[in-house]
Amino acid sequence: MFFLNWSASTGWQKSRMSKITPKAAMDKPELSRRVSYEQLPDALAGVVVGCAECHTLNPETHKDSFDHNGYQVHTVVTPQDCSTCHSVEADQFKKNKMSHAYGNLEDNLLYRELTKSVTGMQSFQNMATTLQDPDELTLSDACRQCHGTSVQVEDFVVRETFYGDMEFPVLSGWPNQGVGRINPDGSKGSCSACHTRHHFSIEMARKPYTCSQCHKGPDVPAYKVYEVSKHGNIHSSLGREWDFDAVPWTIGKDLTAPTCATCHVSLVVDGEGVVVAERTHQMNDRLAWRIFGLPYAHPHPLSPDTTIIRNKAGLPLPTELTGEPVMEYLIDEAEQATRRARMEQVCTSCHSQSWVDGHFVRYENTIEKTNEMTLTATQILLAAWEKGAAKGPEQGNSIFNEAIEKMWVEQWLFYANSTRYSSAMIGADYGVFANGRWYMAKNIQEMVDRLHLKMKEE
Amino acid sequence: MFFLNWSASTGWQKSRMSKITPKAAMDKPELSRRVSYEQLPDALAGVVVGCAECHTLNPETHKDSFDHNGYQVHTVVTPQDCSTCHSVEADQFKKNKMSHAYGNLEDNLLYRELTKSVTGMQSFQNMATTLQDPDELTLSDACRQCHGTSVQVEDFVVRETFYGDMEFPVLSGWPNQGVGRINPDGSKGSCSACHTRHHFSIEMARKPYTCSQCHKGPDVPAYKVYEVSKHGNIHSSLGREWDFDAVPWTIGKDLTAPTCATCHVSLVVDGEGVVVAERTHQMNDRLAWRIFGLPYAHPHPLSPDTTIIRNKAGLPLPTELTGEPVMEYLIDEAEQATRRARMEQVCTSCHSQSWVDGHFVRYENTIEKTNEMTLTATQILLAAWEKGAAKGPEQGNSIFNEAIEKMWVEQWLFYANSTRYSSAMIGADYGVFANGRWYMAKNIQEMVDRLHLKMKEE
């Protein structure tokens, strides 16, 4: 009964959608535009974008369409629908690994094993544990809250409504707003992961709280690091005076320190209106290194679909287990330089070149050193497998299940990771005692202790 | 010398208390009322509620009363005092487990053991530790900060004041604003736990920061989960435009996403003024399941006094050690359905029924699965006791003291718990890597490792 949805209707009333037609939006000066269509369906040109304008788009591809007083409406509005007015952003987002977040987890055998080791039920019998495959509801409630579910029409059901009995689709994996959601129309992703319905507020998308929905845990502590950085402090202390709604976003005038969006997404200009960075919805456009989620930091993958990657050992990993990058699937140094240069354009709007140079030298050193510490942890794990202190992959066992294996995972998934984020944004303690170098160092000692204790045990 | 208390006097001046008489407050339309008395003492009807109006109430029951220029005043204003004008809320609060938070901890033998294991001093001699009973000051500084202290008049002392020498009571367990405080007048609880003196601001009570005072740690990460949820993000990003002071609280108009209070406490109405949920100060009124603080999630207890509960094994627990609920002391399925329906009324103000249905199916699955993972941990602990890897309760030992026992406690007190909160509010990583399923899975493997290592040790 979303027509009596009070937050949807009032949110929408407060939104820009309710106040300007797509045509008028396109008539704005280029840098001020928030739409990017080449051609607009006639029906949309002259009206503001209300409920029906989105929820009745593309009925032919929407398997979740249902009849509503003679109109075909659908529940799940998708990037394909949004691309009607925001085609450039939708196209960029297709090149964004985030839009592939479902498949990159689900169709990578190694990640599926990791997922299973986290979400599968364990039972205890005869002094040992066994691990079952995770159920669908748990997966939807865990990894897929951020990565996205696969939303499929399972059935139709009749419900009593204000307008009489109506038939609604029954959706699997629903509700979900994960950034890599598989939609009933076959498209990938969910714009409302960041552009929360039904405000669709650019202010909200630009505030760091939005990113924190998915980027706050120990596996990806971006928000936590930002929060204690100087940038984050300025935002917390003085941000209430900033203009989060201005397009383009003018450094020094609209904001005096960056949020996540400033450095990674937004169209930003300097005080004379000169473009500092173009808007991008491919969020690694300004990033040379991929610093989280994998055992070693490495250059960004060429394709947003990372399931195609194979290292020399045949594993779907962008590096060998001992850290060497599989360059065939990764951006080369020239592309890394291009992306770093884009980011430095943003940095040098507020910082001198020597400041920025000093920063990046440190950051790349930290990437190298954290990779080294992961290698050390990996060598201990290899010794554990060799010495029989844990059951290794040679015998077809998972590499994620036993305690010492999970310690190894934390080395890179939590600690190396946190240290790199801290370096990238100067988040002080997240590189030391708050899941940083202290834990990298301690974890190695714990792994060595465990290795020797388990060897005696055999 | 609270008569020269600058924050008290200025806070009060800014409060509604200083601006409206109880009589005028009662004359408001029913849904706008913030008072609920049946009959008011004559002395209070026609004046605004200042210092004396509260601090001189019910002197006969207040053992902490003392003479102040001919008036009997008391330091500790209690729910019994507040009930003079807010009788309905005070009565509801009596049925709220929170008001029993002191006794439910103190008078439950098992919880007293847990408390001792956390707060008692440990010493090390002859290669082993011994555990002493905790001292009163430590208890007041630890568990009782939230659960409440027992505030008793220990003595009287003369102090020099602005008005000459005056005699003041010396109170045990003071200061304290714990929600289950035992007061000198015999009443239970502290309204100022949430309604911070002397603003008594409904705005503050409705903001999630108030709940975070007690509900942020790993044992009850409600605020942390809320913060990274979509609801929390909307509040952080757009909440500064909301009206936190309106009574009733209108969804869509005064607020566009819920805070803790919206779902659990407040009187909320829809855009047409229709009541969506009645105000309640029995916070489990809209909750079917009790998801924290005990080894297994279970239906809410019938009585706010949980010390009366006994399972089949004779333990003061609402489930067996293996998870079966002790239904005799718990609400039945019909009552669970009633409470869930109350909550769904709030949900469906902004979400479709299929959204809400999908959400609750997942949530109840997560309750079941987290209980299973606790059972597995319990079975490992039972094996440890049986095999002599830890000293079990059979020999009269505490079940909370040894390392492997503490690992078991973390399984349910931290990890199962966090996972359920994440499911309830869609707090993404708190159900996975931030104290969620990752830790449930890892902890089981750590317990098994420890079990085997300790068995070899013997």
Add this chain to the structure above:
Amino acid sequence: MFFLNWSASTGWQKSRMSKITPKAAMDKPELSRRVSYEQLPDALAGVVVGCAECHTLNPETHKDSFDHNGYQVHTVVTPQDCSTCHSVEADQFKKNKMSHAYGNLEDNLLYRELTKSVTGMQSFQNMATTLQDPDELTLSDACRQCHGTSVQVEDFVVRETFYGDMEFPVLSGWPNQGVGRINPDGSKGSCSACHTRHHFSIEMARKPYTCSQCHKGPDVPAYKVYEVSKHGNIHSSLGREWDFDAVPWTIGKDLTAPTCATCHVSLVVDGEGVVVAERTHQMNDRLAWRIFGLPYAHPHPLSPDTTIIRNKAGLPLPTELTGEPVMEYLIDEAEQATRRARMEQVCTSCHSQSWVDGHFVRYENTIEKTNEMTLTATQILLAAWEKGAAKGPEQGNSIFNEAIEKMWVEQWLFYANSTRYSSAMIGADYGVFANGRWYMAKNIQEMVDRLHLKMKEE
């Protein structure tokens, strides 16, 4: 190219610096002054303080000076420069341990060992680990982000600029805003650690987010504890209405609950304009106890340079390894009483004396008890060394490297610490389950388990 630095120029334009001359600032009533010079260089008296006024000061001592269109300018503005107008604050800051944060870490042999154990690379060969000395870039990226780097002129480099080719200094340890930075002019510290350039906003320095930059990790969770305290809740809920810019800062009028600065730094007055506390930039001026960073809480050191301290065992520690304070280097009871009295002046502005008395009795009990729990952990560590379960200092080994030694460090650096902060500010769960007593108790049991398992191993 900081002359095209958009945030610097717009930040400065919004700052008080751009709006008032030092002379006019000194002509204000004494309590409203934000400057404290005795005599001002003629050149500064009659103009507002712009870029050149700071960046060209004291060229003779600034090794980082370089020629800029005929002027000698320098990059790193230092406390020595700021002292031109803020001499009293600069002098106080010299007595603040924070200004010695670089040396106190670097020139203390024991701390250097701890630093090495955290930041040095570990490698694994022949079933054992080795530890290397940390590299300079890592140190700058880790501990020194807060403690400060040593900024030295390494070289000069020519860069193309808007004004043609210019020669700039190449600085080691740059960028850095650590509070104990060693500057190119030989001075210690960085005012911009808290007074962020180029707003130099007192509002920002008074907000708790500023302190959180360095005081949020598990080693010093001051901000985290504040955030869940009643004080922090009031700030979060109602702080947006406060006046963070007023000098003096009036309790009850400008603010109704303290931030970090209120209790530890700011000049605060009561509602009648009477001084409650003088401004201080020696932040332990109102503190009797030093509660973090060392194995045992103890009275504050007499000198901000703590490298001079030696205990009876010859270690650079303010207590023995078993907890007894080395009083020769520490403030005595009279000075402790003086400092506590200064703090109580702030407390009693809003709380009764009995409230405050009760609070401090609990706090000092918690200091005693947490010291006891550290002693217990220390005794287990001593036993481990004695029994060969770890390699002790007798053989010249570090006391920080092995797993059980790191467990001991966490006992005091994280858990005792967190418990004390929680007690000091009533941060509830940080004294129990959030890195508090739960972990102190569990860690001791884990250490005992490890001790026995490692003994069997030998």
